[in-house]
Amino acid sequence: MNLMVVAFKDLKRVFRSPFALVMMFGAPLLIAGLLYFAFGGMMSGGGSFNLPTTRVAIANLDQPNPSEGTFKAGEMLIKFLKNEDLADMLKITMVPDEISAHSMVDQQQADVALIIPANFTQAAVAPEQTASVLLYQDPTLTIGPGIVKDLVNHFMDGFSGAKIAVKISESAIQKSDKQADPGLSEKTAKQYADYLGNSSHAEALHIVSPSGEAAQTESRSAMIGPIMAGMLVLFVFFMGANGAQSIIREQEDGTLARLFTTPASALTILGGKFVGVFIALIIQTVILLAASALIFHISWGKPLSVFLATLSLVIAATGFGVMLMSFIKSTSQTGPILGGVMTLTGMLGGLFSNGIPNIPEIMDKIALTMPQGWAMLAWKLSLAGNGAGTIILPILVLTILGILFFGIGLTLFRKRFI
Amino acid sequence: MRILYLAYKDLLQILQDWKSALFLLVMPLLFTLFFGFIFGGTLDSESDVDPRLPIGVVNRDDGNLAISLEKLLEDSEVIRPIILNDEQAAQADQMLDDGDLAAVVIIPNGYTTKLLADEPVLLDVIINQSQPAGQTVSRALETVTGRLLGAVEAAHISIENGSADSSSLQVGITEAISAWQEPALTVIIQKATGESQKNQQTNSSGGFAQASAGMMVQFSIFGLITSAMVLVLERKSRTLQRLLSSPMQKAEVIAGHILAMFLVIFAQQLILVLLGQFGFGVDYFRQPLAILLMITVLALWAASLGLLISAISRKEDQVITLSLISMFVFAAMGGAWFPLEIAGKAFATIGHLMPTAWAMDGFQNILMRGLGFESVLMPAAILFGYGLAFFGLAIWRFRFE
Numbered sequence: 001m002n003l004m005v006v007a008f009k010d011l012k013r014v015f016r017s018p019f020a021l022v023m024m025f026g027a028p029l030l031i032a033g034l035l036y037f038a039f040g041g042m043m044s045g046g047g048s049f050n051l052p053t054t055r056v057a058i059a060n061l062d063q064p065n066p067s068e069g070t071f072k073a074g075e076m077l078i079k080f081l082k083n084e085d086l087a088d089m090l091k092i093t094m095v096p097d098e099i100s101a102h103s104m105v106d107q108q109q110a111d112v113a114l115i116i117p118a119n120f121t122q123a124a125v126a127p128e129q130t131a132s133v134l135l136y137q138d139p140t141l142t143i144g145p146g147i148v149k150d151l152v153n154h155f156m157d158g159f160s161g162a163k164i165a166v167k168i169s170e171s172a173i174q175k176s177d178k179q180a181d182p183g184l185s186e187k188t189a190k191q192y193a194d195y196l197g198n199s200s201h202a203e204a205l206h207i208v209s210p211s212g213e214a215a216q217t218e219s220r221s222a223m224i225g226p227i228m229a230g231m232l233v234l235f236v237f238f239m240g241a242n243g244a245q246s247i248i249r250e251q252e253d254g255t256l257a258r259l260f261t262t263p264a265s266a267l268t269i270l271g272g273k274f275v276g277v278f279i280a281l282i283i284q285t286v287i288l289l290a291a292s293a294l295i296f297h298i299s300w301g302k303p304l305s306v307f308l309a310t311l312s313l314v315i316a317a318t319g320f321g322v323m324l325m326s327f328i329k330s331t332s333q334t335g336p337i338l339g340g341v342m343t344l345t346g347m348l349g350g351l352f353s354n355g356i357p358n359i360p361e362i363m364d365k366i367a368l369t370m371p372q373g374w375a376m377l378a379w380k381l382s383l384a385g386n387g388a389g390t391i392i393l394p395i396l397v398l399t400i401l402g403i404l405f406f407g408i409g410l411t412l413f414r415k416r417f418i
Numbered sequence: 419m420r421i422l423y424l425a426y427k428d429l430l431q432i433l434q435d436w437k438s439a440l441f442l443l444v445m446p447l448l449f450t451l452f453f454g455f456i457f458g459g460t461l462d463s464e465s466d467v468d469p470r471l472p473i474g475v476v477n478r479d480d481g482n483l484a485i486s487l488e489k490l491l492e493d494s495e496v497i498r499p500i501i502l503n504d505e506q507a508a509q510a511d512q513m514l515d516d517g518d519l520a521a522v523v524i525i526p527n528g529y530t531t532k533l534l535a536d537e538p539v540l541l542d543v544i545i546n547q548s549q550p551a552g553q554t555v556s557r558a559l560e561t562v563t564g565r566l567l568g569a570v571e572a573a574h575i576s577i578e579n580g581s582a583d584s585s586s587l588q589v590g591i592t593e594a595i596s597a598w599q600e601p602a603l604t605v606i607i608q609k610a611t612g613e614s615q616k617n618q619q620t621n622s623s624g625g626f627a628q629a630s631a632g633m634m635v636q637f638s639i640f641g642l643i644t645s646a647m648v649l650v651l652e653r654k655s656r657t658l659q660r661l662l663s664s665p666m667q668k669a670e671v672i673a674g675h676i677l678a679m680f681l682v683i684f685a686q687q688l689i690l691v692l693l694g695q696f697g698f699g700v701d702y703f704r705q706p707l708a709i710l711l712m713i714t715v716l717a718l719w720a721a722s723l724g725l726l727i728s729a730i731s732r733k734e735d736q737v738i739t740l741s742l743i744s745m746f747v748f749a750a751m752g753g754a755w756f757p758l759e760i761a762g763k764a765f766a767t768i769g770h771l772m773p774t775a776w777a778m779d780g781f782q783n784i785l786m787r788g789l790g791f792e793s794v795l796m797p798a799a800i801l802f803g804y805g806l807a808f809f810g811l812a813i814w815r816f817r818f819e
Binding site for chain 1: 440441444445448449452453455456496511512514515540541542543544545546554556557558559560561563564565567568569571572573575576578579580586590593594597598600601602603604605606607608609610611735736738739742743746747750751756757758759760761762763764765766767769782786787788789
């Protein structure tokens, strides 16, 4: 019996176990798929942003003075929000008063209530008047109310800007010796309105995606890549430890003792088991990389970077798994220790927080105290298209850690069995 | 009485296994702490952390309007400008990839000159618009640039109308930019606080309220591993068949087992509520009866799911696999990991059909929306309905041998 025979036997056992297959391939792809569906689905086929429609209850309390003629700023705001271009984003319901608007949000019949104050029109035109529109929102929501706020602000900036233009003109007249024109305010406001009508704020920006003029699928890939990398690292480390527990299981079943009676040395048997884990993890990683590239269109990076990141991940995960199992005495301990340690180290290693914005900076530092954090760093650098020279540090750290863990595990197993 | 004996036996079996404590309590606590900490930094308005989205600004212009633009960006309620030096600017792409920045704005050389001369000039913005943060930053930048261009236009108009001469252009722009600090029309945000506002109580902090409720829902399913395992092991060792030779009816056997599952999950939820209240400052006690109703129906539904898993599993591995898959699907799609609002339309619509989404709704009505007891009646009724449906499925599939 040689080393590869032992390894092949363990491999067969792993790939015949439905549980192992689910944990190797099903779970990481399922979780990444769910997140891809959740967030990747926000970009519709046409490239427009596809968030859930925000339900807005509007109470228009605006009471324009008769002196302001037909100009009604409140009604203009409502007309703007009811614009058919916004129909997919906003569902508007008119209510008679503020209490009804609040009530609709409290009863979850609306996401946002918009209360247009009584002096809205006056504040839009009169020099020193100000007004505030109240946006009463469901506290569990952030994006929908944010969109409504942006739209309302965008609309109101037109009036505020016109008033500022009038103020600047009047201020300039006051500073000069010129005679004030009685129609200056009206004329300036009209000029500013014409300017707004002929310009678009969006035209002041030249927006490109982080990867340059990337196609939509590349944007999705940029989003799902780190999430899938997190799942890859988590479940490869999990399977590293799960594979290494075959030593404990065989010891309990009594088959390990029988193996030691064969001509194969104990070192060959243990070595075969570790090689089995190593090969299983290589297969798992390669299949996950290929499947995610096909399903989610993830571009994992340059071939050499991907190769090095894969190799160092598998070395670290095998070493970590062997070391972890070397501390365990029976299979009844393996489940909880495996679940507990992998969850904790994965959490601290930053595997569950990919894609979450504004994470406290300390989390990045904590992540690098865990092998999973270094593995994640290697994959992030590879996903960003970096060459081997850039990702060499995390690769080296992972490899050294893997060898160190493996050495500790092997020493403890040898003490126990040899 | 025999039902109680059987449930008691199951409870002893479950609680004597130290793994139960890990799956039922330790892991949900760790996850709550972790996600609460992460989301607390971004969602909690009481936090010292600046919640605005960080954007890098690379200023390649030496004119006044570039400085004015930086000032307007600093005044934004949505974005927080970080001025990048040459060395940092070279790493801007990496900072975007790492999530350290939500966008990078590059003010090109000659920006001021071209704007003043009324020539077309664009700000280069590197941003991922496929993400909500990218869309938010994009809209905030449109507002800021709109105000800057408006200020320039206001100054131009004053000259055009003869109110000022061309040498006063910069003075007009400076005044207009200052005026934008207090625009005539503004938006005030008020978060709905329902009953809690009337009672002068504050709502729970956003980060932990989402994480605590979410992890309670998620781990009510994960905790089924040990509970459902008991039934599968009994079937495997033919204990279930032997039970039928006793005076116990089939219905009593099933009732005893599901009662044990219910009690385990109910106790788990109760402990997690107490830890959430005293450990994480989540105000479950604001409406104790409503919370009690929610954890009761959640435990009923989870126990029915546990019975279904044990009914269709033949081996221990299958229990673990089915419990994990159920947890991933129900927790992610039901909004236990992240609010469904931030997901796409199709995902949010399907997600709202999940029983876990109704459980989250019930908890959030109390914890975040500050509503009263009546607000959980609908979520509780729907969750109870799901419990009955899952129970029916479990009974249909249940085999004693």
